[in-house]
Amino acid sequence: MTPRTTELPQPRRPGSYRVALVCLGNICRSPMAHVVLEERLADAGLADRVEVTSSGTGDWHVGNPMDRRAAATLAAAGYDPTRHRARQWGGNDDADLVLAMDLANLADIGGRSDRVMLFRDFDPLEPGSEVPDPYYGGDSGFEEVLAMVERTASALVAALGESAT
Ligand code: 4NP
Numbered sequence: 001m002t003p004r005t006t007e008l009p010q011p012r013r014p015g016s017y018r019v020a021l022v023c024l025g026n027i028c029r030s031p032m033a034h035v036v037l038e039e040r041l042a043d044a045g046l047a048d049r050v051e052v053t054s055s056g057t058g059d060w061h062v063g064n065p066m067d068r069r070a071a072a073t074l075a076a077a078g079y080d081p082t083r084h085r086a087r088q089w090g091g092n093d094d095a096d097l098v099l100a101m102d103l104a105n106l107a108d109i110g111g112r113s114d115r116v117m118l119f120r121d122f123d124p125l126e127p128g129s130e131v132p133d134p135y136y137g138g139d140s141g142f143e144e145v146l147a148m149v150e151r152t153a154s155a156l157v158a159a160l161g162e163s164a165t
Pocket of ligand 1 (some may be wrong): 054135
């Protein structure tokens, strides 16, 4: 079993679970997490029971595809980045779990609650850390984000498979 320290909130509706991923622009971090998490869910046979969305607190990139560096990093690792279009966070209507990429994103959506936490609260290596914004940095930042996202998504899927649906 994958170790973790954070418990998942219970589903609002038994048998289905909604996860909302939030960053600033919705073109780098939360889209990378979105694509990887959906892939892991499909591998685990949970794709029809867990719905993933992503959004950004800012509106600058709404409707745009992923940042080309984020897309290239995903594609090089075998994921499909092409379907993403950026959306703006509009408040948590009915997600079971809202996961912010960093503390500024978390503050911008109203802070922690029983259903709102940091994505990396589920990171088995460094729980409670932020996913750093790679937008103004070089390509290595995107590789680092992918590594964090991959191991955290695996832990999250293990938790979802055990208790959330
Ligand atoms: P993200 O990265 O929040 O991981 O999508 C950013 C994308 C765009 C901007 C900032 C961060 N921006 O300022 O446009």
